[in-house]
Amino acid sequence: MWEHEQLVVRTGERSGMTTMVALHSTKAGPAVGGCRMKPYGRITDAVTDVLRLSKAMTLKCEAAGIPHGGAKSVIVIDRPLTPELRRDVLLDHADLINEFGGAYRAGPDVGTGPEDMLVLREITPHAYCLPEEHGGTGSSSGPTARGVLAALKAASQHVFGTPDLTGRKVVISGFGSVGELIARGLAGAEIVVSDVDESRRTGEFGWVHPDEAYRVEADVLVPAAVGGVLSPETVRHLGAKLIVGPANNQLTDDSVAGLLAERGIVWVPDHVASAGGVIYTLAREDDGVDHETALKRVDGIEAAVHRLLGERQ
Numbered sequence: 001m002w003e004h005e006q007l008v009v010r011t012g013e014r015s016g017m018t019t020m021v022a023l024h025s026t027k028a029g030p031a032v033g034g035c036r037m038k039p040y041g042r043i044t045d046a047v048t049d050v051l052r053l054s055k056a057m058t059l060k061c062e063a064a065g066i067p068h069g070g071a072k073s074v075i076v077i078d079r080p081l082t083p084e085l086r087r088d089v090l091l092d093h094a095d096l097i098n099e100f101g102g103a104y105r106a107g108p109d110v111g112t113g114p115e116d117m118l119v120l121r122e123i124t125p126h127a128y129c130l131p132e133e134h135g136g137t138g139s140s141s142g143p144t145a146r147g148v149l150a151a152l153k154a155a156s157q158h159v160f161g162t163p164d165l166t167g168r169k170v171v172i173s174g175f176g177s178v179g180e181l182i183a184r185g186l187a188g189a190e191i192v193v194s195d196v197d198e199s200r201r202t203g204e205f206g207w208v209h210p211d212e213a214y215r216v217e218a219d220v221l222v223p224a225a226v227g228g229v230l231s232p233e234t235v236r237h238l239g240a241k242l243i244v245g246p247a248n249n250q251l252t253d254d255s256v257a258g259l260l261a262e263r264g265i266v267w268v269p270d271h272v273a274s275a276g277g278v279i280y281t282l283a284r285e286d287d288g289v290d291h292e293t294a295l296k297r298v299d300g301i302e303a304a305v306h307r308l309l310g311e312r313q
């Protein structure tokens with residue numbers, strides 16, 4: 001069933017590249033969501049991605065009690081990006097964002113960062129997370145990782161009877177900006193990391209090949225790379241008892257949640273665990289609260305996960 005309010009796909013005038021915005025819902029307020037920039041095999045793959053991700057943003061805002069709806073945008077990279085081309089496609093995308101008249105407000109996502117938001121701002125006021133020296137809150141990776149750590153505490157209490165993961169084996173799949181901060185926030189745990197990018201292997205933590213990350217016997221698995229990693233096939237071989245991570249849309253489809261429950265594996269939905277970034281950004285940039293107050297709101301994810309897992313019992 002079609003449940004989105006709008007999907008707009010445009011060919012950029014400057015760049016000739018395809019960019020798109022999916023507005024899932026504005027019922028709770030203007031829709032927010034990141035701008036993803038990456039190559040896709042086919043345009044239809046990008047459309048599928050933007051539709052799923054925008055719906056997940058609605059769920060994320062709802063779960064976090066934020067008065068916003070969900071949206072997402074995608075810039076489809078179809079050739080090597082020079083700095084000029086990157087700028088052109090961002091400006092094209094900013095034109096598209098403006099067509100929504102404030103109903104869609106963009107932030108960074110995979111492939112974009114605060115410097116790109118600065119380029120969007122040349123054309124549209126509807127871009128969050130500018131670099132701090134330009135008055136924004138910069139990268140949201142820190143608050144996102146903090147939110148995952150809060151979710152981990154509550155879930156660990158539920159599964160292991162203690163919020164403390166000291167001595168427990170934690171596998172983190174995706175050793176990028178959020179994955180690394182989660183690893184550093186779990187002092188005392190036995191951390192094993194995994195990444196398709198071998199250059200991320202530093203020797204500081206244990207290492208497992210990405211193909212094995214979901215099979216390794218562990219107490220906790222943290223999906224921190226890409227979506228669609230929990231499928232009927234992967235769930236059959238999962239080696240962890242608890243799954244909590246920031247990667248968006250971890251399940252290949254909703255039925256996988258039932259398969260996890262059948263195997264007795266506790267999974268905290270990604271739209272709950274990964275909300276720290278959006279909670280922090282909106283608290284600072286829309287509500288104008290200070291850093292500490294915004295972090296306290298992020299820490300509220302712990303109580304949200306307690307409620308969620310309590311209800312499931």
Ligand SMILES: NC(=O)c1ccc[n+]([C@@H]2O[C@H](COP(=O)([O-])OP(=O)(O)OC[C@H]3O[C@@H](n4cnc5c(N)ncnc54)[C@H](O)[C@@H]3O)[C@@H](O)[C@H]2O)c1
Binds near residue numbers: 173174176274
């Ligand atoms: N950064 C945020 O504030 C934020 C907020 C909400 C959700 N998320 C989600 O969390 C995840 C991580 O975000 P990030 O900002 O750390 O991204 P990132 O790009 O910094 O890191 C992702 C890492 O995953 C690795 N990777 C890619 N495919 C992989 C695979 N198949 N197996 C193992 N590793 C793989 C990449 O090499 C990279 O090092 C993403 O799914 C993102 O959408 C991030």
